[in-house]
Amino acid sequence: MIYFKNGEFLEEQQMNLSVNDRGYAFGDGVYEVIKVYDGVLYTAQEHLERLIESAEKIRMPLPYTIEQLTNIAQKLLTENQLSVGHIYLQVTRGVAPRAHQFPESDIPPVIIGYTVVNPRPVEHLKMGTAMKSVEDMRWLRCDIKSLNLLGNVLAKQEAIEHSCQEALFVRDGLVREGSASNVFGIKDGILHTHPANNFILNGITRRVVLQIAKDLAIPVVEKEFTLAEALAMDEFFFTSTNAEITPVITIDGKQIGEGVPGPLTRKLQSAFDGQIPMLVSAGNAKERESNGTAS
Known part of the structure; x- marks a missing residue:
């Protein structure tokens, strides 16, 4: 290498x-x-x-x-x-x-x-995964992508030990973000996420999702919400560079919505996939094949 x-x-x-x-x-x-x-x-x-x-x-x-x-x-x-x-x-x-x-x-x-x-997490994208809530004891400048990640490491380990893929940070009763991700909830067709302030990292994939939601005319509320409100969401997912848009089907063992990746999450995933070079290239190749113009 x-x-x-x-x-x-x-x-x-x-x-x-x-x-x-x-x-x-x-x-x-x-x-x-x-x-x-x-x-x-x-x-x-x-x-x-x-x-x-x-x-x-x-x-x-x-x-x-x-x-x-x-x-x-x-x-x-x-x-x-x-x-x-x-x-x-x-x-x-x-x-x-x-x-x-x-x-x-x-x-x-x-x-x-x-x-x-690092291959795409295809199984998690398709089937969804679980999160474990963890008290957020990190410093107050989470907007900086610094090397100080001990709080994130401990949270992630706690999630793994509870058979969950990701931790869900909760500070002062409010949902913040994941140990290595941003989080979104969907309730009654509205997309909810934490505002981009010092309590979270303003993820690049988070920004992509917000732009996609705007393009699809999906209403967005950037406002803090509680863990109880998170558990009452119809759909939930987390985003990151490597996790992309990963559906969440349980938090702390409690089922979210129908317990399967929801329709709006799927719609966002589909739009995100349309921006990925490898999938766009594959789609173009299939189109050329169907037109008899593949080289």
Whole structure:
């Protein structure tokens, strides 16, 4: 596999990271995950804009433009011949003697990147899955996609230990987001989701879903709701770069709606699928076949 580190593309055996990297010592950094479908970057612009925004929020200069970062991601994709999966990009505040305050301004950030083969979660997309509610004890800047993920890790593990795929964070009685996702409920044909503030990460797939809902004239309410209200939804789902639009059929063992992925969730999934390069390409190929023009 080919990796990227600070301007160089390296073989795995050439990669080395310092124990004095502030990402290792403090989680002092930010990251992004960009999905790849059929060898094509999906919503890369939006992910990279958020990477830069997250870096700015923690007062960390990022010495790359979106165009340069896109080129890095594209080369990683090409060099590793990635078809379906994702590209991981991480930026830390650099290598310096361990001290809580920022290092001197001449310490450059450390940026790394690599690819991961990650097929679509077809079974979960089709059949739905379960969530487990967990008290949200994280810090108050969840809008920053930082490396500080211990709260998310503990929540995810609790969900897994209860045979659920994802955790559902609840703070002050209000549903926030998943441990690695945003959440949506549907009630009486209206799509409900938490507003994009400091309590959640404004997910890229979340934004895609909201645009799809607008295009389909599905009413949307961006307002906090309680766990009891979540359990009373007709449909529920969570979204992320790798989870896409995953239906939720139980929360804390309690059935949501009819206990199967609902019609509006399916409608949103179908519209999302229509934007995925690999599925669009497959559809075009089938159309060419039916017209007798396949090459």
